Amino acid sequence: MLVIYDTHARQKREFVPLNPNEVRMYVCGMTVYDRCHIGHARVMVVFDMVTRYLRERGYQVTYVRNITDIDDKIIARAAQNKESIQALTERFITAMHDDAAALGCQPPDLEPRATESVDDMVTMIQTLIDRGHAYRADNGDVYFDVSTFDRYGELSGRHLEDLRAGARVEVDEAKSDPLDFVLWKAAKPGDPSWPAPFGSGRPGWHIECSAMSTRALGNHFDIHGGGQDLQFPHHENEIAQSECATGCHYVNYWMHNGFVRINEEKMSKSLGNFFTVAEVMARYHPEVIRFFILNSHYRSPLNYSEQNLDAARTSLTRWYTALKDAPVGGQPIEAVLSNFHEVMCDDFNTPEALALVFEQITELNRLKTSEQADERARAADHAATLQAMGRILNLGQGDAEAFLRWAPESAAGNGLDDAAIEQKIAERTAARKNKDFATSDRIRDELQAAGVILEDSAGVTTWRRG
Structure with missing residues (x-):
């Protein structure tokens, strides 16, 4: 029995899909105005793992992850760079895809873009207006009227009175209630805009996911995922506008992965304390990053540090x-x-799963070096078991020698590329053959100082980077 922690219920619940053997899952994707950081990597890896495991259990999964390619930050960054919005977003969408592939993530089945879904958003907004859940303000913006949805705050466990007390209203906003949120922003000179019955403009952020998710998966689907920071207000607002527009229950299971933290603060672009995936991959093999992410439970905080990445590399x-x-x-x-x-099946407990993996590694190492033939024969079964578990997590599936010889970009130019190492090993082999053990030992020490570990077995020397 598979159980999933449902954020809305605040407890683990048995997973029962709406349609037998079929899972429809939507995950909030990236706003593409910059390179993905490690927080984004966690979302990509976690829900790739969830998708892979659901498919391993026999479910037909439709995995949808959107792209936000129109947004205040995108408009500002394009203006700052003196480039078109399309040029900016296309560049960072390509970079996002490259990062995801390097991290071993399969592409989502559907990847709708906000700019290609505006018609669906306009239709949903008009429905909300017609049903009395939204209004056009004096400044031309369209807002959702939170007071018309009596379950607002249930997902995040917040009360309207408390939210209203802490709400802030920007100077240029004309909403009736501090909690009301924008569905449509009236057109401004120089900004991209689309025609709509309620006035030309562009969509607010929250309406994007409601329109794209229901278009792709229907008004009621199984799983909605995303980072913990999206729980409020984004997902809270999604529930309100979706259920008021469709009249249907929106999502059965809400999944939120925990924050990535550095120096006890949430890692994010807005705080300026983030590391991009590309920056980290310059120092660590991408699979090390995937291991690092999966070695913590997806709902727990993930503590970013070089020590933790070094430990992941060692493992x-x-x-x-x-x-x-x-x-x-x-x-x-x-x-x-x-x-x-x-x-x-216990809420995708990857740390415990990896503990079982390393039990197999320990047993495999013991058996394959045993002096007893029957134990050496059993080693093949443990190797096959290790491979089967790794396949589900998409870890340990690459070429072993290539992984062990991988070097970070910082090692480039120091004369220790693969060819240089092979040359030094050949010189050492010749020295050993000539019984020049002083030269042999010197070469081994030089390589070891450079992080290259030699292993001599049956007259053959192999190497890996430490």
């Missing part, structure tokens, strides 16, 4: 080292896989 190095010379042809051990699925 993944151990994983690939175990596989590098592991025997093949074995069969996965059903009892181990059963335990793996048991912890994954």
Whole structure:
């Protein structure tokens, strides 16, 4: 039985899809005005893992993740760069796709863009106006009337009175209530705009996801996901406008991944304390970043530090080292896989799943070096089990030697590319053959100082980066 923690219910619930063996899931995507940071990477990796595991369980999954390609920040950044909005967004959409692929994430099944969905947003806004849930203010903006939805605040557990007391109204806003939120922004000179019955303009942020999710998945679907920071007000507003426009219950399960934190603060672009995925991938193999993300439960805070990334690299190095010379042809051990699925079915508990993975690594290392033939033969089954678990998480599936020899960009230009290392190993091999052990030891020490570890076995020297 698969259970998922539902943010709305504030508890784990048995997962029962609306249609048997079919899952419809929508995840809030990126606003493409800059490179993705590690917080975005967490969203991509977490919901890639969720999608992969649901498919492993036999579900037909439709995974939708939107792209916000029109927004105040996008308009401001394009103006700052003196480039068109389309040029800016296309550049960062390409970069986002590159980052996601490097992190081992499959593309979503559908990736609607806000600018391609404006007609759906206009239709939804007009429906809200017609039903008395929205109004056009004196400044031409259209607002959602929060007072018309009596369940507002349920998702985040907030009360209208408390929200109203802490609400701020911008000088240029003309809304009737501080909690009302904008659905449509009236056209301004120089800004992109679209025609609408209630006046030319462009959509507010919240309406985008309601229009795109219901267009792709229907008025009522299974899972809606995103970062914890979107719970309020974005997802709260989505529920209100969607249910008022459609008359249907919007989402059955709300999933929110935890913050990425650095120095006890949430990592974000707005705080200026973020690391882009590209910056981190310049120092760490992309799979190390994926391991680092999955080694924490998706709902827990993820503490970014070089120490934690170094630990992830060490763990993944151990994983690939175990596989590098592991025997093949074995069969996965059903009892181990059963335990793996048991912890994954408990709200996608990847830390516990990885603990089981490393139990297999320990056993594989013991068996493949055993002096007893029957134990060495069993090693192939443990290797197959390790591969089966790794396939579900999309970890440990690459070429072991390529991973172990990967070097960060900072190592470029120091003379220690693969060819240089191979040359030094050849010189060391020649020195050993000539019994020049002083030269042999000097070369080993030089390589070790440069982070290259040599392993001699059966007259053959292999290497990896430490």
